[in-house]
Amino acid sequence: MTDTSPSAPAYIALALQSLCEAVNDCTSVESARDRVLASIARMSREIAGSKAFIGEGVKLVVLPEYGLTGFPMGETAEQWRAKAAFDPDGREYGALAELAVKHQVYLGGNAYETDPHFPELYFQACFVIAPDGRTVLRYRRLISMYAPSPYDVLDRYLDAYGADALFPVADTQIGRLAAIASEEILYPEIARCHAMKGAEVFIHPTSEAASPMATPKNIAKQARAIENLAYVVSANTGGMAGTPIPQNSADRGSKIVDPRGLVIAEAASGPSMCAYGEVDIALVRRMRRRAGMPNLLARTPAALYAGEYAKAGIHPANTLMADGTVKTPDRTFYKARQEKVIDALAKRGVI
Numbered sequence: 001m002t003d004t005s006p007s008a009p010a011y012i013a014l015a016l017q018s019l020c021e022a023v024n025d026c027t028s029v030e031s032a033r034d035r036v037l038a039s040i041a042r043m044s045r046e047i048a049g050s051k052a053f054i055g056e057g058v059k060l061v062v063l064p065e066y067g068l069t070g071f072p073m074g075e076t077a078e079q080w081r082a083k084a085a086f087d088p089d090g091r092e093y094g095a096l097a098e099l100a101v102k103h104q105v106y107l108g109g110n111a112y113e114t115d116p117h118f119p120e121l122y123f124q125a126c127f128v129i130a131p132d133g134r135t136v137l138r139y140r141r142l143i144s145m146y147a148p149s150p151y152d153v154l155d156r157y158l159d160a161y162g163a164d165a166l167f168p169v170a171d172t173q174i175g176r177l178a179a180i181a182s183e184e185i186l187y188p189e190i191a192r193c194h195a196m197k198g199a200e201v202f203i204h205p206t207s208e209a210a211s212p213m214a215t216p217k218n219i220a221k222q223a224r225a226i227e228n229l230a231y232v233v234s235a236n237t238g239g240m241a242g243t244p245i246p247q248n249s250a251d252r253g254s255k256i257v258d259p260r261g262l263v264i265a266e267a268a269s270g271p272s273m274c275a276y277g278e279v280d281i282a283l284v285r286r287m288r289r290r291a292g293m294p295n296l297l298a299r300t301p302a303a304l305y306a307g308e309y310a311k312a313g314i315h316p317a318n319t320l321m322a323d324g325t326v327k328t329p330d331r332t333f334y335k336a337r338q339e340k341v342i343d344a345l346a347k348r349g350v351i
Contacts, residue, residue, distance in 0.1 A: 008282035011059035011174055013201075014050055015235035015254040015275035017267045018043055018063060020207065022070025022242035023084050032083045033092070036068045040095045043067075047103050050273035059174050060279065063109035064237040064254075065182045065205040066124070068092070072146070073243060077122070077328050085112040085122035088138070097133040104131045106174055108233070110181060110205035112147075117160040120328040121148040121320070126179030126205055128170055137170035141181035142190065146334050152320040167193040175200045175281040182206045185220045185234075188227060195228035195297055200284045204234035210253035218253060226261040227296050229287045231279050238271035259284050314350075315341055 021039050023032035043063065051058050069084040086092040092111070100107040107129045112122050124147050128137035140150045150157040150166065157165070167190075170177045178199035184190045185204055194202065202224065208217050225232045236254045239247045254275035255266040265277035288297060319337055320327055345351045 008285055009059075009174055010278055010280040010282065012054055012057040012276055013060040013062070013231070013233045013256055013279045014047075014054065014058050014273060015062050015233050015256060015265075015267070016043070016046060016050065016064075017236055017238040017252075017254040017270070017272040017275060018046055018067055019271050020064060020067045020070055020237045020240040020250070022240055024070055024073050024075070025242050026083065029082050032069075036084075036092055037095055039068045040092070040099060044099045044102065046271070046273070047099070047105070050276070051103060051105075053273065054276055057278075058276070059105060060177075060201070060203075060233065061103070061105045061107050062203045062233045062235040063107070063205060064235045065110040065207040066112065067109065067205070067207070067235075067237060068111060070240060070243055071207075076330065077120075077148075080112065081114060081122045085114045087114055088135075093127075093129075093135070096127075097129050097135070100129040100131055101133045106130055106136075106172060106177070108137075108177070108179065108203035108205065108235075110179075117156070118148075118153060118326055120326045121153070123148060123150065124181060126181050126203065128172075128177055128179070128203065130172065136172060137168055137177055137179060139168055139179040139181070140165075141184065142166065143184050143187055144181075145183075145338075146331065148320060148329065151315075151317055153326055154317040156321065156326065167197055169194060169197045169199045171198070175279070175284070177201050177203060180204045180224070180232075182208065183217065185217055185224060185232075188224065191224040191228055191230070192300070195230060196302065199228070199230060200281055201231045201233060201279060202228075204232055206234055207237040207240065207250045208253075209249055210236055210251060215253075218255075221255065221257050222261040222263065225257040225259055229259040229284055229295065229297050231259060231284065232257040233279070235275070236267075238267075238269070259287055314345065 026032035072080040124141040126139045176198045178194035237250045239251045252269045256277045267275040
C-alpha cells in the first residue's frame with residue numbers, strides 16, 4: 001500500500017558533525033556558560049552554511065551528544081550540575097530554540113539538564129525543538145555507566161511524569177521522531193520500545209570513538225534501522241577540545257541509515273556537513289505495511305519475551321533511592337553497582 005499523502009513527507013536530514021568545545025577547563029560557572037552560548041552561535045553559523053550548500057530541503061538537523069559541554073571528567077555531581085547542566089527553561093535551551101526558529105528546522109541534540117523534581121541529580125537528555133521554538137520531544141537517557149538516569153529513581157520519576165515519559169515519540173510534520181542517546185544504540189530494546197510507539201526516525205546524538213573499521217556502534221546503527229524499519233540520523237562529534245583526551249578521539253562517522261540498513265551518507269573526520277541525505281517517511285510506512293519476511297517489526301512476538309525480561313532481575317531499578325529519598329551519587333557508585341550486578345549474575349549461573 002503506497003502512502004502519498006502530505007503526512008508522509010520526504011526531506012533532507014543533516015547529522016551535523018561539529019566540534020565539541022568542552023567546559024571542563026573553565027574556571028567558573030560563568031565562563032562555562034559563556035562557552036556554551038558561543039558554541040551555539042558557532043553551530044548556528046554552521047547550519048546556515050550547510051543549508052546554503054545543501055538547499056532549503058533541510059528540515060531536520062541533529063547535533064552531537066553533549067556537543068555543547070563535553071562530559072564530566074572528575075567533577076562531582078554538584079560541580080557538573082552547576083557548570084554544565086541546563087535548566088529546561090533556561091537561556092541555553094532558549095538560545096537553541098532561537099536557532100531552530102531562525103533556520104526553520106527541527107533541531108535535535110543532547111545535553112545535561114536539571115530537573116526541579118530531582119534537585120540532587122542531573123539527567124542526560126535528548127531533545128527535538130520544532131521550527132516554532134517549541135520543545136516537542138524530551139527523552140532522558142535510560143542506560144548510562146556514569147550518570148544518573150530515570151531508571152535509577154524510577155518510582156519517583158513515574159510519579160512525576162508518568163510511564164509515557166520513558167519512551168516518548170513526537171508526531172511531527174516530518175514524521176514520528178524518537179531519540180536514542182549515544183551507546184544506547186547498542187541496546188535493541190531502547191529502539192524497539194520507541195518503534196512500538198510508532199517512531200519512524202531515530203535521532204542519535206553520539207560522541208564516540210569512530211574508525212574505518214566496523215565498530216560495534218556502527219554495526220548497531222544499521223541493525224536498529226533494519227530491525228525497526230526506521231531511519232537513523234546519527235551525529236558524532238567532530239573532535240573534542242578542552243580536555244586531556246586527544247582532540248580527534250571522538251570524531252568521524254556521522255551518518256544517515258535508511259530503513260533497509262543502507263548507509264546513504266557518512267562524514268569523514270573533523271567538523272563536517274557531509275552526513276546529509278533524504279528521509280522518505282513514505283518508504284518507512286510502505287515497508288511497515290508490507291507482509292513478508294523483511295517486516296521484522298510486524299513479526300516481533302513481544303509477549304513471548306515479556307515474561308523472561310520481567311523475571312530476569314539483571315539490573316534493579318531505584319538504586320539512587322534510599323528510604324524514600326534521592327541520594328546524590330559519587331563516581332564510585334556506578335562501578336560498585338555494576339560489580340554487584342555481575343556478582344548476582346554469577347551466583348545465578350548466568351555468567
